[in-house]
Amino acid sequence: MTVSEQTKVGQNYVDGLRERFGAAILDAEWQTADQVTVTIKLGSLPDVVEWLYYKQGGWLSVLFGNDERPLNGHFAVYYVLSMEGIVKSWVVVRALVEEHRPEFPSVTPRVPAAVWGEREIRDMYGLVPVGLPDERRLVLPDDWPDDLHPLRKDAMAYNQRPAPTSDSETYTFVNDATGSTRDVPLGPLHITSDEPGHFRLFVDGEDIVDADYRMFYVHRGMEKLAETRMGYDEVTFLSDRVCGICGFTHSVAYSSAVENALGLVVPPRAQAIRSVFLEVERLHSHLLNLGLASHFVGFDTGFMQFFRVREKAMTMAELLTGARKTYGMNLIGGVRRDIMKAERTRTLALVAELRVEVTQLVDMLLSTPNLRQRTAGVGILDKKVARDFSPVGPLVRASGFKRDVRADHVYAGYASLPFDVHTEDSCDVLGRVLIRAREFFDSLSIIEYALDNLPAGPVLLEGFHYRPHQFALGFAEAPRGEDIHWAMTGDNQKLYRWRCRAPTYANWPPLRYMLRGNTVSDAPLIVASIDPCYSCTDRVTLVDVKKNKSTTVPYKEIERYGRERKDSPLK
């Protein structure tokens, strides 16, 4: 899509880059009014990203590789920066990597936020980030063949399954502690809610000295699937299934990526309906997290009460979308369902009920002495660490940064909707709980306002054509932070490349720093406070490094200890 000179936002960043790096800046092209892709020489990558990140108020939202050999004979790496300085826009730094020299200079030593993305590019494309200290795999399973990189266009069929070579895991965990520590492995199977993940806590007595974790037990290969087996509209239903809680947010991000790439203007009514569904998702997700926060401070009555009230939000979702999960509502160009008067009236009644009941519950939670005692000053995310790792959502907002894509890069119907971006300076678990509680009430107001002011007109744009190799970003603020999608259309009615980054992907790397210095009993609470959707474990094995002796403690014991903090199983 061609963007006229007058509407281009972010020209200042491109001018600054040209002035500072001169000949290293090869090209700048706008995909939408506020999205510019700057192609640079590969060698300047760390300098350019560092300058935009630290000197111009940029945050690294996502980075990814792309196999562009069929298009221009090269691999490419893309670093997406959300510029949140004086001018709010997106700057995507792109550099080409030669096929016979598959390596690029690592940005991680300059900007730590790049660490996971660069490890993932190495897994999926076999491009080596030169200078990246962490040489372990990120996404692919331990026994995946070394030379098979799934996202290379010529690597393999999407359904090829190499036979497993081993029935045991071989991942090595990193411990930066200087003295002797005990190993506390947690997972990968957890009890309380979701997603498997394996944690190693390195402890000295009760105190966590360091922590490491192995994620991606649930890597399924969706990006490859989207490129090979599905059409554009089917991928909206696939992106719903990225996450079982904020799935609708993902499909909004994906469909707006394609809509941005093709320059489609989605009807205002569809945009407003998307905003309503997004906020309904925030309602039930925040209630879930407030419930879990109650559970982990030992306030189980609160947990059950929040889940009881949460069913009202689920009823609202069912009323508006036909199912308790807001799945299957998006298409490229709009939504599949309208809101009529009967649904609007009942939703508004539910909003009123929720406001009353949750006000009482939050008051009850905040006046429980246990909560403040267990959460204040716990799981500190230092502002410096937050700035270095680009976390998102209530996590970064509780460390004093006013980041929210709903306000920073307006999408869907948010330009005309009333809400505040809430921040806290306490940097701890309590701050995150308070922010979620406030955002919940904002969501109620947004739903009310949007339902009272739904624009007229159609809910779906029809009759447009897909053009090959157009690309752009799409984004949406999920309950736990922003979802960023980057989509490039292909020439066979399928995507050429789809990159999807969920908010928790940005929030895991700083978790290590949040765990350090806290006690073992706080670990479930801290992990839950980034709202990764789960937090506990089925078993805990304690390894005493000195005595070479191991004891297995049942999960119930560590969970009990987390809540009661008496009779430590470590003794």
Add this chain to the structure above:
Amino acid sequence: MNGPMQTSNLIVPRDANGMPVPLTESEHIAALKGKLLKDIQRSAYVYRVDCGGCNGCEIEIFAAITPVFDAERFGIKVVASPRHADILLFTGAVTRAMRMPALRAWQAAPDPKISVSYGACGCSGGIFHDLYCVWGGSDKIVPVDVYIPGCPPTPAATLYGFAMALGLLDQKLKGTHQVEDEHQRPTLPHPTIALDVRVEIEREARRLAGYRSGRLIADEFLTLVAESEMPLDECMKHRLSGEDDPRLAEILTRLWDIGAGVGRG
């Protein structure tokens, strides 16, 4: 444990190509399981095994055990360790990395145990069924007794599935069989309206109001037109005069425009 790929660290049986095959249970265990189901006179403990789900299923299981749906009133309780479990609930499409942790959980549960495939992914692999990093459903790794389909299954469907797993269902359900009459024929919708007109009306209604409300509104409009004795304009004026939903009035007016255009053309 057979096949050419067998080496010391392989604990799961493989086929001739070195691919893992599902574990099986002996006849003895199956007989024990039958006995358990017939006279289970106590609570049943459930352990969840997430084999790579998207959390949708997990949250719905949560909803099923919390106050509104309250599975515990049937004695169904979620426990923290597979060693306490009677029922194992497998969610997710079984990713490559979760195959062994899931099998270890299955092996840790005491026999006789009931395995449940939960959700579209658990039942078949769902939308991910043939991907490079998944095995395509829990029955590819363990013997499964009950399937609870849905994406995700609702808490009500979850309770139904548990009841089925425990053989409680026969006590609660009265089945009937629908037998089709010899001359029974499905009725066509709006046979008096030309097909292309109907398609045009339905398409516009869907564009304006989505697939569900659009269908209802188009049906209402077409019924009104087909059954009314009055001319279209009069009929619509009459219909819209008492309408208190401005959105419905907007859409009906738009359909009226199209209907009038077709009538003139």
